[in-house]
Amino acid sequence: MRDPKVVCAGGFILLLIVVAIAAPLVAPKDPLAQNLLMATTPPAGFPGAEPGSLLGTDGLGRDVLSRVIFGARVSLTVAFVAAGLACLIGSLLGLLAGFLGELVDALISRLVDVWMAFPPVLLSILLIAVIGTGLHSVIAAIVVIDWTRFCRVVRTETKSQAQMDYVVAARTIGFSRPAILFREILPNIVPVLIALLTLEMGIAVVVEAILSFVGLSVSSDTPTWGGMIAEGRQIVHEAWWVLAVPLVALFATVVAFNQLGDGLARSLDPVLRR
Amino acid sequence: MLIAIVVNRMVMALLTLAGVAVVVFVLLRVVPGDPVAMMISPGAGPADIAALKAHYGLDAPLLTQFWIWIRGVVTGDFGTSITLHLYVTEVLASRLQATLELAILALLVAVVFGGGIAIAGTLMRRTAGETAIDGLNSIMLAVPDFIWALALVLIFAVALPVLPLTGRIDPDLAQGFATKFYLAESIVTGRFAVAANILSHMTMPTLALALPLAAMIVRLLKQSLKEAMVQDYVLLARIKGFRELRLVLQEALRNAIGPTIALTGVQFTFLIGGTVIVERIFAYPGIGNLAIDAVINRDFPLIQGLVLLFGLIFILINIGVDLTVATLNPRLRHA
Numbered sequence: 001m002r003d004p005k006v007v008c009a010g011g012f013i014l015l016l017i018v019v020a021i022a023a024p025l026v027a028p029k030d031p032l033a034q035n036l037l038m039a040t041t042p043p044a045g046f047p048g049a050e051p052g053s054l055l056g057t058d059g060l061g062r063d064v065l066s067r068v069i070f071g072a073r074v075s076l077t078v079a080f081v082a083a084g085l086a087c088l089i090g091s092l093l094g095l096l097a098g099f100l101g102e103l104v105d106a107l108i109s110r111l112v113d114v115w116m117a118f119p120p121v122l123l124s125i126l127l128i129a130v131i132g133t134g135l136h137s138v139i140a141a142i143v144v145i146d147w148t149r150f151c152r153v154v155r156t157e158t159k160s161q162a163q164m165d166y167v168v169a170a171r172t173i174g175f176s177r178p179a180i181l182f183r184e185i186l187p188n189i190v191p192v193l194i195a196l197l198t199l200e201m202g203i204a205v206v207v208e209a210i211l212s213f214v215g216l217s218v219s220s221d222t223p224t225w226g227g228m229i230a231e232g233r234q235i236v237h238e239a240w241w242v243l244a245v246p247l248v249a250l251f252a253t254v255v256a257f258n259q260l261g262d263g264l265a266r267s268l269d270p271v272l273r274r
Numbered sequence: 275m276l277i278a279i280v281v282n283r284m285v286m287a288l289l290t291l292a293g294v295a296v297v298v299f300v301l302l303r304v305v306p307g308d309p310v311a312m313m314i315s316p317g318a319g320p321a322d323i324a325a326l327k328a329h330y331g332l333d334a335p336l337l338t339q340f341w342i343w344i345r346g347v348v349t350g351d352f353g354t355s356i357t358l359h360l361y362v363t364e365v366l367a368s369r370l371q372a373t374l375e376l377a378i379l380a381l382l383v384a385v386v387f388g389g390g391i392a393i394a395g396t397l398m399r400r401t402a403g404e405t406a407i408d409g410l411n412s413i414m415l416a417v418p419d420f421i422w423a424l425a426l427v428l429i430f431a432v433a434l435p436v437l438p439l440t441g442r443i444d445p446d447l448a449q450g451f452a453t454k455f456y457l458a459e460s461i462v463t464g465r466f467a468v469a470a471n472i473l474s475h476m477t478m479p480t481l482a483l484a485l486p487l488a489a490m491i492v493r494l495l496k497q498s499l500k501e502a503m504v505q506d507y508v509l510l511a512r513i514k515g516f517r518e519l520r521l522v523l524q525e526a527l528r529n530a531i532g533p534t535i536a537l538t539g540v541q542f543t544f545l546i547g548g549t550v551i552v553e554r555i556f557a558y559p560g561i562g563n564l565a566i567d568a569v570i571n572r573d574f575p576l577i578q579g580l581v582l583l584f585g586l587i588f589i590l591i592n593i594g595v596d597l598t599v600a601t602l603n604p605r606l607r608h609a
Contacts, residue, residue, distance in 0.1 A: 110289075110293075113286075113290055114290050114293035114294060114297065120544075120547055125550070125565070125566060125569045126298075126301065126569055126577065126581070127301075128569075129569040129570070129572060129577075130301055130302065202416065206418050206420055206421070209420065210420050210551050213420075213551070213554075214551075214554065214566055214570075215570075216570075229424060233424065233427065233555065236427060236428070236431050236432060237431060237432070240428060240431075240432040243424060243427070243428060244428055247421065247424050247425065247428070250421060251417065251421050251425075254416055254417065254418070254421065255413055255416045255417070257416075258415070258416030259412070259416070262412070
């Protein structure tokens with residue numbers, strides 16, 4: 001756990017969580033307050049900057065820094081809830097596929113194959129179009145798409161764990177099948193799951209940003225990084241910071257989740273730890 | 275045994291496609307939004323709506339609709355796009371080429387970039403150069419095409435405005451093409467100025483799609499190459515006095531490339547999925563960009579056709595990868 005990568009990335013995520021929760025206290029301005037007289041003022045240090053807006057203002061004169069801070073709320077909510085639910089559902093199906101024998105395995109594996117024949121971005125947009133826009137829909141779309149990631153890994157892990165001596169021993173003693181599955185096998189898969197879950201959080205943040213970018217996420221009066229990026233893309237020639245600031249926030253968050261997942265996978269894996 | 279693999283994969287592919295078809299069909303029929311409601315003019319009465327529904331076959335029972343659609347698909351008729359008023363097959367046939375050119379170019383760039391850096395990293399192993407490559411690559415691995423695309427917009431739109439930001443080709447040049455494969459055709463017919471124009475439009479979307487894949491190729495290929503470099507046959511070649519570069523390219527690469535080919539194939543399907551958002555960002559006129567419009571407009575027939583097309587592409591790539599891996603691996607070939 002003393003991996004500097006894990007400490008830095010974990011520290012950044014923790015900071016982001018604190019900032020997101022304390023957004024109304026931390027943000028210098030109201031993220032929704034428009035001021036057309038102060039539209040597209042550049043960040044501090046550039047000619048024409050307004051002293052009150054450290055990272056500039058957008059096309060409607062809203063404070064970019066405050067909007068990025070509030071946008072973190074949506075990103076992190078999606079990261080934790082969507083990734084958590086995908087992990088729960090995928091792992092459960094993966095455990096069943098890996099443990100309940102040929103028929104269940106074949107059924108679940110085929111389902112995963114069909115699922116993965118869809119391009120994820122297309123499937124998420126399709127789902128949102130079906131169930132409507134909004135935060136719940138974004139979360140549902142991510143869960144519906146990404147449970148397969150957990151399912152595949154957990155299925156393989158369960159199968160290889162089920163061959164091990166300790167499972168055979170548990171069987172011989174006469175443990176029930178649920179007991180073997182949840183008390184013997186599951187704890188041995190948890191390290192893999194935690195790493196996978198962290199990586200999935202990074203993916204969820206990007207998917208939310210993409211859906212906001214296309215205009216299919218939460219309504220436009222809630223600040224989101226993807227929504228800000230979409231606005232910034234439109235006025236990139238006049239005000240590059242409107243695109244750059246949320247993009248850097250997104251980049252840093254994704255890299256942090258990724259490095260954390262990588263580091264955790266390394267430090268939780270007894271073979272790699274040596 | 276190759277034939278057995280092909281047949282097996284074909285049957286699986288058909289089953290998967292059928293599954294995809296059913297899922298898409300069912301999904302779209304439970305939509306609360308009514309596609310007809312979006313296309314009528316405000317003054318239309320119930321009779322007009324009913325007539326329009328009948329025109330597009332939306333008034334029939336679900337099973338009948340499904341049967342009509344499947345029968346059409348099998349005979350190559352995907353129905354008519356509700357928003358574009360064109361045959362879905364026509365729309366797809368005029369848009370697919372742009373996406374194929376983009377995806378294949380991105381694949382080539384990823385293989386050349388990734389392969390080159392992996393080989394350079396192997397030559398520099400256990401030096402500061404390798405550490406630098408590893409450090410940079412671990413960050414590159416985390417960055418998806420969406421972020422790359424927008425970072426490129428920032429770089430090339432603001433800091434270094436040398437590349438066109440949108441489209442596939444300058445409109446005044448988009449004439450006199452016999453096919454929709456603009457890039458390939460302009461190169462084959464020797465119109466290099468046009469090809470250069472197309473390439474300048476394609477640079478940013480190509481890089482956005484290629485860089486994440488390149489990063490994966492670097493990691494896996496460098497790992498395999500380093501493992502191969504300590505094998506006996508490389509040692510033997512070293513004793514013979516071969517130079518380091520030749521050891522890597524001639525001895526190690528041939529034995530180390532298998533896993534990378536398999537990975538590249540699988541990741542190529544994700545690259546094609548990525549065209550959806552990347553084409554959107556650069557207003558590139560391919561099927562990905564079309565897909566977003568189709569979904570926003572609830573254009574059922576077009577969505578169904580697009581999803582089946584994407585599914586078919588994915589399956590074909592997977593079969594191709596399996597065959598390549600089987601051909602390259604002597605153990606599988608003689609199994």
